[in-house]
Amino acid sequence: MTRYFEVLRRDGPARMGRLLLKRQISTPGIIIPQDYLSVGSVFGYGSLEEAIAAQESLKELKNEKKLAILPYVPSALHLKPALELPALDLDGPKGVLVYPFSQGAPQDADVYLMGNAGSLRNPRDLVEAAISVREKIPPDSALYAPALATPANLALLIYLGVDLIDGTRMIADGLLGRYHTRDGVWTAKELEGKSELFCLCSHCQSIELKGKEEKRAAGQERDLFAAHNLLKLEEELLVVREAVRSQSIREYVERQVRVTPGQTAALRLLDGEQCYLEKRTPTSRRSTFYANCAESLQRVEVTRFAERVLERYRAPQSDVLLLLPCSARKPYSTSRSHRLFAEAIGPARRHLHELILTSPLALVPRELEEAYPAASYDVPVTGRWDREERAWLIGCLEAYLKRNRYTRIVAHLEGELEETVRESGLEAIYTGGGTGASALSRLGEAVKEACRDAARLPDLRLLRYRAHADFYLGQGAGDALLAGKIIVRGREIQDEKKRPLATWTINGSMALSMEGAERLEPLGRYIVTIGDFLPRGSLLAPGVVGADEEIRPGDEVIIAGEQAFGVGRAKMSGWEMVASRRGVAVEIRHIKGRL
Incomplete structure (x- = not known):
């Protein structure tokens, strides 16, 4: 187990921590060549004995506090390495390369390098590789993905569970004439003829775009591309770290994956790995829960809340159920609409149970309106319910009503929400919803009639x-x-x-x-x-x-x-x-x- 890496904060699989080398690295962070010493591939030696001897020589680094990366056996992405090297105990920080799709647990280390990380272009391979390695290594060790990070994909990598990245790809792409920002990558040819770049850094100000002395300046331009790329990666790292610190990394990832279809696909595939995400996701966050896109329906916070309402929560023994819409203000009871509902219901409130219908949480019992994330979520309000939202809501409502029985149901709903519940075949008294005088009068009369002879609820x-x-x-x-x-x-x-x-x-x-x-x-x-x-x-x-x-x-x-x-x-x-x-x-x- 590690003595040199410690996790300090968590927001889902994303973590903040510190790696105690000669230069302390705050993670997520960038590791540079001066931080480690690698003896490289076994194929770089004349024999296996020489490679093992090189591995043994790493023991002499214990006073330098550099990360000692053990030799590795090259292998294709989905294949098992041809041979296995003996484990090595070091007094100082140790790094071990792990192939994502190999079997078995790797030897103890402080940092694990994801093998073939730079070749993970396919979204499915990327997600499976990150999860596979993270599940194989100790939770208090750091995961390093070499030659993979860009400003555009950094947030997704950190959300997958990566702790350390490097600037290898940024430098290589810059020398190949590729220009990176958080919004994607452009080639030098695509930038030709543009009067200005998308950045005000000193490197971009030095790049000649109008073709003067193009041949002489070509090499210099590539160096400036590389320097710009590294700067953009470092800037994006600051943004991502703040998102983890403020517990809003998921919202940032949902926005950032829109850069490419591949990243959006990766997030959707990751959301399919509910077990991996759920056991790493906090039960509450300080930040507001924003459900801005279709992927928000698959978030752990949403599925966990629904599961607990259906499995842990026990509704009070009530004869009458009142279905209400949600409100923009949270908790609902503090909103104008729900205060009006309460006034219209009057004393009958002690004879019925209230259930709020909402997206993306589906069902929020009145007693749990202050639980996370019910008390602190926000969604784009259009009055429209798409098919996924409708299916999720009705599925949860039907499961709830199988578990909790009521003799009478009043539904004070309107618009597409009422239409969705009606189409499900739910037998209820539909009042048409609304907060106008006539609407509240209908609500009060319907509730008064439904609660006639109904049992009184406890405090x-x-x-x-x-x-x-x-x-x-x-x-x-x-x-x-x-x-x-x-x-x-x-x-x-x-x-x-x-x-x-x-x-x-x-x-x-x-x-x-x-x-x-x-x-x-x-x-x-x-x-x-x-x-x-x-x-x-x-x-x-x-x-x-x-x-x-x-x-x-x-x-x-x-x-x-x-x-x-x-x-x-x-x-x-x-x-x-x-x-x-x-x-x-x-x-x-x-x-x-x-x-």
């Missing part, structure tokens, strides 16, 4: 707290947390002795107290098991003995050990805590010794 605040507990910690967590007499004080719930059990934050996440954690521990979920010690500050990955595989970055977790019991917020996934030997696993909020 709506308790329903919300139970729903959030199940949503974040699994079905049954709400019952365990709210067992007995419960006191509600704003966003905090307390037991009969007025001891806090949990608090719901403004962004909809849940923070457990020690008493709340003790109630949930017997369920055996979202528990991080540690060794025989009492941690102070943050819990580091080496101290983790076991962790629930359901844990994702941002989850509330329970810390349990022979000497310690506590609660905190996960900084990495459960599987990653167990497999890593470096990095913060949990930010501890409360900890105490076991009696």
Whole structure:
């Protein structure tokens, strides 16, 4: 396991970290020849013994803190290398080349180089190669993709899980007369006759475009192309790093892949790898969730929310279901339209259950409107629903109604949303939607009639707290947390002795107290098991003995050990805590010794 690389932030497969060489490299970052020493291909030596001897010589680099890249056996992209070299233990940082489609786990290293990365032009090969290598190597090691990065594809590469890139392709393309920007690549011939370039850098200002002394300046122009290309790659790297830092890398990737059909295809193929993405995607983000394109329907945050509503969430025992449209303002209850709906419903609200229909999340129960991403998403509003959105919505609604039964349904919907629900064959009282006086009057009358003799629901605040507990910690967590007499004080719930059990934050996440954690521990979920010690500050990955595989970055977790019991917020996934030997696993909020 690595001693020289540490992951500091995560946003899906994209990470920010640091590689501790002589020159510390912040990742995602560019590695340069001065950072490493490679002994190259075994075919560069007279015999295999000479190659092994060259590998052994790398041990002498331990004081230089350069990345020592072991010799490798060249192989075609989809073929297994003809032979395998013996493993080598080094005191310093070590790099090992891994072929994406070879079998077996590679030897331990700090940095893994993706073999044949520069030849990954096919979108399917690119996605499969990145996933294959990432799944084979430890999560706390860095992935380096040589000779592959351009300003246009950099965001996609980082989102695939690449940590390190280089400027090889930029220099080579520049010398071949190719001019790169984040919007694509142009050849020198395509630029001929243009009065100006698309960049104001000093290199571009020096390029002669009008043909003067063309033959004499041709070599100089290619050097300037190479320098410009490197600069554009470095600039794009800054943008991508900020996107990861601000937890908006997915939105940036969705925009950037439009540069070429191949990149758009790669993103769609990647979205098909839901397991790979889901186990790396945080349960919440600080940034607004923008669903700007068709690919947004396939995002992990969308499918995860829908799955939890259908599998973890348990609707209250209600006779009446009210279907409502979403609103531009989130949470919905703060919007003008939903305030008007609430006024029109009046006291009947305690006798019905509200379900909001929206794209891309499909269904949002009223109790979960503050959960991520329901409380912080935005979509282009046109009033039109395409076939994919309609199919997704109706599929989720039908699955929900099979699991939760109602005797009467009122649908206050309009336009294509009403048309979509009607065409599904749902039997309901359709009021026509709207927020005008007559529309609200129809809503009030329909609800009043539907709720005649309907059972009264429990305190709506308790329903919300139970729903959030199940949503974040699994079905049954709400019952365990709210067992007995419960006191509600704003966003905090307390037991009969007025001891806090949990608090719901403004962004909809849940923070457990020690008493709340003790109630949930017997369920055996979202528990991080540690060794025989009492941690102070943050819990580091080496101290983790076991962790629930359901844990994702941002989850509330329970810390349990022979000497310690506590609660905190996960900084990495459960599987990653167990497999890593470096990095913060949990930010501890409360900890105490076991009696």
